[in-house]
Amino acid sequence: MVLYPDVQRRAQAEIDLVIGRDQLPAFEDRASLPYIDAVLRETLRWEPVVPLGIPHATTSDDIYDGYFIPKGLLCLAISRDEKKYHDACRFTPERFIDDNGQLTDDNPAHYAFGMGPRICPGRYAADASLWAAIATMLATLNISLAKDDDGNAINFTPEFRTGVTRHPVTFPCSISARSEIHSELVDTLRTAM
Template sequence: MLVNPDAQRKAQEEIDAVVGTNRLPDYNDRPALTYIEAIYREIMRWRPVTPLGVSHATTDDDIYKGYYIPKGSVVIPNIWAMTHDESIYPQPDLFRPERFIKEDGQINDDDLILTFGFGRRMCPGRHMAEATIWLTIVTVLSTFNITKAKDSDGNDIPVDDDYANGVISHKLPFPCSITPRSAAARDLILEANTAYDS
């Protein structure tokens, strides 16, 4: 959201219109929060946590699309290539949640989150992980503004687009400013934190 302030603003407008500002969003709000759903899908597509997925070994000889794959072969799914295929996702390096929204304003059918794997070996915890990630996104956006940090002269500190490479990919540390959207938003977070601690 730091480098996509328009998406942050649009998401916050949707949350305010659907949920209001007197409570935190919950999972029951998910069907009505189309743009938040699109942001979730775009985050999972744009920067997959596991760019090369989880490798598997074949248990039998197989032929797939004319290719012979011998038993015991290690198969590594290139999630990054799949989620950056320009024939499916035009301008794949751009963060564009709108790619998941149809012309009528509804979410499209592209709900395959490749990070969780494929077929019967798909991550068994994917539903819990998906719900947790979605709830984190919507809660943070409903209560906080994420903006560039300022230097001592009050100028924006530029943010490098650097990510860790490897089996797990994540954004490298960067300066930013995270502030409550309002006093009411701050109070909601404090109330939730108090309830969690008790």
């Protein structure tokens, strides 16, 4: 969201329109928030959390688009395929939205969680947690570039570190409540936990 403020604005506009500004999105609202799901899909595609898969004692290889791909690299090969995803390095949730504003049939969850008998058993929990986190954060927070003491935005180039999982290197950013109402909503959540 720090790097793609337009995505944040469009996502917040969808939430404000469908949910309003005085309550939080709930799972029942998911079908009415296609752009939020598109953000989730693009999150799984853009910088896959498990890009190389988890090594197993035995691995199987695959053919993708006519090319032989060692098993672990399949996710990355698909998610960065320029023929499938134009400008694949850009975070563009719109690629999963059709002309009618609905989600397309392409869902990176179909490869980001692996395939076959060793497919991620946590994929449904992961999908629900990601949706809840993304929807709640976008509903309540503004995320933007941090500013230095003179008020100038601190730009940065995102870096990712790969181990068993892939994650962003710490980066400067500013996170604030979208409004007093949103701040109270988060407090309500905190006391309910």
